[in-house]
Amino acid sequence: MPPSDVLRALALPLPPAPQPVGAYTPCLRMGNLLYTSGHLPLLPDGSLLRGKVGVDLDADAGKAAARQVACAILATIENALGSVDRVKRVVKVLGMVNCTPDFTKQPHVLNGCSELFAEIWGREAGIGVRSAFGVAALPENVPVEIEAVFEVE
């Protein structure tokens, strides 16, 4: 099944393609790599999920937020490339979790993004390298921000 069919079958709550709120572009192609900016958990109505993990959200709610960040990245990819089928593989994911100093389950949170990518592109092409860490604060007090690099056709 092509990734675009998986995406339709999942009936994800894809937001509109994110618009930059500063002097940057949501994604940029260099050779066979598509770099994305840090994406936030944007909802279909254009609002953002907000809150700090460890205070306002627990680890599972953080994971759900990371899945929503992945949806925003998918919206950017569709907007830029026309289809998720043009992605050959996930290369790299960098995930920042807005959390308290005692929170240690950043990998669990990031799996919300990574598991969705693996559903869409498969367990070989959909899984790349990853770093996950906890940050002091994020734009608009969102719980998680993720940037990714993809190999594209």
Add this chain to the structure above:
Amino acid sequence: MPPSDVLRALALPLPPAPQPVGAYTPCLRMGNLLYTSGHLPLLPDGSLLRGKVGVDLDADAGKAAARQVACAILATIENALGSVDRVKRVVKVLGMVNCTPDFTKQPHVLNGCSELFAEIWGREAGIGVRSAFGVAALPENVPVEIEAVFEVE
């Protein structure tokens, strides 16, 4: 107007090219990409801007510090390549803001760097992808650290 002429016309307070304070190099070319290390807000006299955003600096002072980080990156580029004219485009900016856990205007701070890049290389070539987030602490207690990747001739 070539970027080097814009740079002269802006009469920026460019610091001396930053020297590494550890086992790293300020920049490295791989193929057509120039990777830079995380740069700090280095002043022309060789001292650093210091302080935490949300305590010692407000969002606008943080933005001014990010512009000074951009100046340090420009000094590294001139030192390595001879001229900013050899940069074809900005690919990627990663910006870490040293801030309190309740600060949420990291994009505003990073615009201090991104807007300067856009002035120098133009709104197409000067704007790449970007991630901005708030960190617990930075080297020498500077307010902002930025690494960047450029496409070069």
Add this chain to the structure above:
Amino acid sequence: MPPSDVLRALALPLPPAPQPVGAYTPCLRMGNLLYTSGHLPLLPDGSLLRGKVGVDLDADAGKAAARQVACAILATIENALGSVDRVKRVVKVLGMVNCTPDFTKQPHVLNGCSELFAEIWGREAGIGVRSAFGVAALPENVPVEIEAVFEVE
């Protein structure tokens, strides 16, 4: 002396090659670049060094932890490529230090990794660009997490 001989001579406490604890891969080759995931200070017995720098560890203990993260990255390289001799150079190191908001010696901590890379691959090929910053929290409460990019044969 080839890097693999240096590695043997150092008799480092290399851990077993790290296994992913989520939907990611420890390293991924794209063209001539080997990207690694964020690595943790994994010990030869498979346990992790834990603690926050500025509370549980001082700067030198943090530096020792960063050297152990480098050992974990070396284990990943040997597992993926067969030998550290297949690395042509260190391109990039990104280092996250789990620390208190007043800790400012992240470069000293990261030197624990960078100096080991320089011992193994030499002061030209073993030193790349680097960013070091302090984060609010890390997976499993480890003191330092590092991702790296290498040029490979």
